[in-house]
Each structure stands twice: as C-alpha cells, then as structure tokens.
Amino acid sequence: MADDSSDADTLILLDYEYEIKKVLPHIKDERLERLKEQLIELGITSGVDLTLVKESDLTSVSVIESRRLVSAWSIFTGVY
Numbered sequence: 001m002a003d004d005s006s007d008a009d010t011l012i013l014l015d016y017e018y019e020i021k022k023v024l025p026h027i028k029d030e031r032l033e034r035l036k037e038q039l040i041e042l043g044i045t046s047g048v049d050l051t052l053v054k055e056s057d058l059t060s061v062s063v064i065e066s067r068r069l070v071s072a073w074s075i076f077t078g079v080y
Contacts, residue, residue: 019050023072024065034060051075 016036020027027035038060044050050073058066 015047016044019047019073020069023068024061027061027065031061 016039017032020032020035042057053070053073055066055070058069
C-alpha cells in the first residue's frame with residue numbers, strides 16, 4: 001500500500017514555493033528549500049495559515065525578505 005502522506009507534502013511544498021516566489025522571485029534554490037522546510041516545521045497547513053506567520057518566525061531569510069513575505073501574506077486572499 002502506497003504512503004499518500006508524501007504526495008500531500010509535495011503538494012503543500014509546491015503551493016508554498018508559488019507563494020514564496022511571488023514575493024521573492026529571485027530567491028536561490030537552497031534558501032527556498034530551507035524556507036519551505038521552516039514553514040512546515042512551524043506547522044503551516046494551509047495558505048490561510050500564512051497570515052499568522054511573524055517576521056521572527058522566518059529565520060532562514062534576511063530581515064527585509066521576512067518583512068516582504070509577512071507583509072504579502074498578511075493580506076492573503078487564496079482559497080486553500
């Protein structure tokens with residue numbers, strides 16, 4: 001029997017990658033991966049959860065990048 005949790009994790013990561021790259025389109029792949037991992041560790045399970053992220057939660061990016069992300073995500077209007 002296949003483990004469906006890995007498919008769900010992949011889907012979530014792809015959604016986060018989209019949300020991150022909308023705000024930080026030039027983020028390097030290594031930093032993008034660290035940021036995605038950090039969001040999962042924070043327990044983010046939906047796009048709406050992104051509105052609850054604080055700048056201090058995002059230690060894998062610079063202060064300015066974290067401010068950009070938090071600002072953009074604070075007005076998240078997605079449906080997932």
